[in-house]
Amino acid sequence: MHLDASKWEAEVATLWGDEELDDQERLERMRSLADRAPHPALGAFELGGAFDSSGHEAEADVQYAAATRAGLAEIDPARAAQLAIQHASTLRNLGRVDEAIAMLRDAPRHPAAGDAPAVFLALALHSAGRSAEALRVALEAIEPGLPRYHRSVRAYAAALTDPPEGSGRLDA
Numbered sequence: 001m002h003l004d005a006s007k008w009e010a011e012v013a014t015l016w017g018d019e020e021l022d023d024q025e026r027l028e029r030m031r032s033l034a035d036r037a038p039h040p041a042l043g044a045f046e047l048g049g050a051f052d053s054s055g056h057e058a059e060a061d062v063q064y065a066a067a068t069r070a071g072l073a074e075i076d077p078a079r080a081a082q083l084a085i086q087h088a089s090t091l092r093n094l095g096r097v098d099e100a101i102a103m104l105r106d107a108p109r110h111p112a113a114g115d116a117p118a119v120f121l122a123l124a125l126h127s128a129g130r131s132a133e134a135l136r137v138a139l140e141a142i143e144p145g146l147p148r149y150h151r152s153v154r155a156y157a158a159a160l161t162d163p164p165e166g167s168g169r170l171d172a
Contacts, residue, residue, distance in 0.1 A: 023054035041070035081110035100124040
């Protein structure tokens with residue numbers, strides 16, 4: 001039996017907020033909630049998160065992919081933004097770094113995710129051995145929030161992957 005959406009959301013929030021549960025108990029309870037979700041995409045997303053947070057990345061990958069196929073982006077844009085981050089992080093942990101990078105580059109933007117896609121993209125790029133590009137992404141993500149030095153930070157960030165003409169390197 002499916003729960004009405006507001007009751008289901010409240011139960012999911014309560015489950016995630018319960019600091020006393022161990023991973024296995026949370027996972028079992030989330031399985032039950034996923035089965036009663038008002039939409040399959042919601043259940044798959046939350047179950048994927050439970051697998052992910054308990055260290056079961058391969059199972060999380062399956063659930064995250066199911067949430068995408070079931071149309072999470074169409075029914076819950078905020079969760080879809082979180083899904084891109086969580087799934088890409090899982091893929092990175094599974095050694096599928098190029099997929100993670102592509103997913104994060106295409107991640108939907110939503111206020112609920114803020115700059116998290118850029119943070120996780122920087123981590124994935126670093127895992128891929130592309131540290132200069134990772135640092136550039138991270139600098140470009142934080143630059144708008146700086147109180148000053150915007151132009152300098154943008155220039156230094158660009159120089160990490162696009163050295164000034166003629167120099168071939170960045171001397172800071």
